[in-house]
Amino acid sequence: xxxxxxxxxxxxxxxxxxxxxxxxxxxxxxxxxxxxxxxxxxxxxxxxxxxxxxxxxxxxxxxxxxxxxxxxxxxxxxxxxxxxxxxxxxxxxxxxxxxxxxxxxxxxxxxxxxxxxxxxxxxxxxxxxxxxxxxxxxxx
Amino acid sequence: xxxxxxxxxxxxxxxxxxxxxxxxxxxxxxxxxxxxxxxxxxxxxxxxxxxxxxxxxxxxxxxxxxxxxxxxxxxxxxxxxxxxxxxxxxxxxxxxxxxxxxxxxxxxxxxxxxxxxxxxxxxxxxxxxxxxxxxxxxxx
DNA sequence: GTATATATGTGTAGACTGCACATACTATGG
DNA sequence: CCATAGTATGTGCAGTCTACACATATATAC
Numbered sequence: 001x002x003x004x005x006x007x008x009x010x011x012x013x014x015x016x017x018x019x020x021x022x023x024x025x026x027x028x029x030x031x032x033x034x035x036x037x038x039x040x041x042x043x044x045x046x047x048x049x050x051x052x053x054x055x056x057x058x059x060x061x062x063x064x065x066x067x068x069x070x071x072x073x074x075x076x077x078x079x080x081x082x083x084x085x086x087x088x089x090x091x092x093x094x095x096x097x098x099x100x101x102x103x104x105x106x107x108x109x110x111x112x113x114x115x116x117x118x119x120x121x122x123x124x125x126x127x128x129x130x131x132x133x134x135x136x137x138x139x140x
Numbered sequence: 141x142x143x144x145x146x147x148x149x150x151x152x153x154x155x156x157x158x159x160x161x162x163x164x165x166x167x168x169x170x171x172x173x174x175x176x177x178x179x180x181x182x183x184x185x186x187x188x189x190x191x192x193x194x195x196x197x198x199x200x201x202x203x204x205x206x207x208x209x210x211x212x213x214x215x216x217x218x219x220x221x222x223x224x225x226x227x228x229x230x231x232x233x234x235x236x237x238x239x240x241x242x243x244x245x246x247x248x249x250x251x252x253x254x255x256x257x258x259x260x261x262x263x264x265x266x267x268x269x270x271x272x273x274x275x276x277x278x279x280x
Numbered sequence: 281g282t283a284t285a286t287a288t289g290t291g292t293a294g295a296c297t298g299c300a301c302a303t304a305c306t307a308t309g310g
Numbered sequence: 311c312c313a314t315a316g317t318a319t320g321t322g323c324a325g326t327c328t329a330c331a332c333a334t335a336t337a338t339a340c
Contacts, residue, residue, distance in 0.1 A: 027165045
């Protein structure tokens with residue numbers, strides 16, 4: 001009931017910042033852990049993973065980016081793939097998460113936790129601005 | 141001669157994940173809002189900002205990266221600078237946040253909030269793994 | 281004047297990713 | 311058979327971010 005409230009928060013990444021260049025908080029390498037998390041639930045392939053990625057704010061995931069990332073991930077050993085041709089339609093490259101991939105996910109989660117604390121610091125500074133303290137000083 | 145001895149704090153960011161390549165959750169462009177936030181409190185210059193940046197996880201901020209970012213920010217109009225030579229030591233380029241910079245910060249904060257929600261989704265998926273549900277299925 | 285601390289910069293290369301484009305297989309309709 | 315559309319995977323290129331190494335200049339202490 002209370003879970004899926006991110007209905008259509010998609011525009012967030014589009015053009016809300018107007019004229020600014022990088023006014024958007026997204027982590028680098030976000031795509032890798034998202035893919036791993038999906039694969040941990042069940043094995044899958046690029047085309048399907050693309051759809052699932054939207055859950056994490058990748059509104060219109062670019063195919064090229066995703067496939068390239070998957071190949072890279074395989075080269076690093078955090079996923080493995082085999083061709084699946086035993087059905088109608090074009091062949092699918094089915095991906096599986098490896099043990100190394102699990103480890104990667106754990107590292108990522110730990111790092112994300114720490115980063116969350118950093119963000120709290122940011123918000124404390126951002127909102128909790130004490131009046132009469134930040135005007136014209138030089139910092140010494 | 142004196143190299144800039146930033147030797148020992150580096151491992152923190154470099155090798156935390158062991159053999160993995162990008163196992164670290166940090167948003168791209170993190171440095172820009174951090175600088176803006178610092179400048180909102182009081183005007184400052186590169187060398188000083190470097191130290192303050194450590195608060196936000198830049199353990200051993202690289203001078204080059206910081207100075208280049210500051211120049212870029214000025215080109216974009218979110219900060220302004222003037223030389224300060226009225227004291228001992230090398231001249232300092234003093235930076236001030238502009239109105240556009242304030243706006244940038246607001247956009248960033250909003251974006252960060254949404255990103256926090258995305259991270260919660262991630263953790264729900266990561267930790268809330270129901271037993272006996274994620275082993276060998278193919279997704280169809 | 282040499283070393284050190286302060287202060288600001290450039291050059292280069294690698295990584296991430298958005299956009300455009302290319303390829304291939306299968307099913308359906310004519 | 312051929313054309314077309316949907317599924318599925320992939321490459322090329324360019325822009326951006328940033329880590330690392332290196333270069334420069336000023337002032338103070340010795």
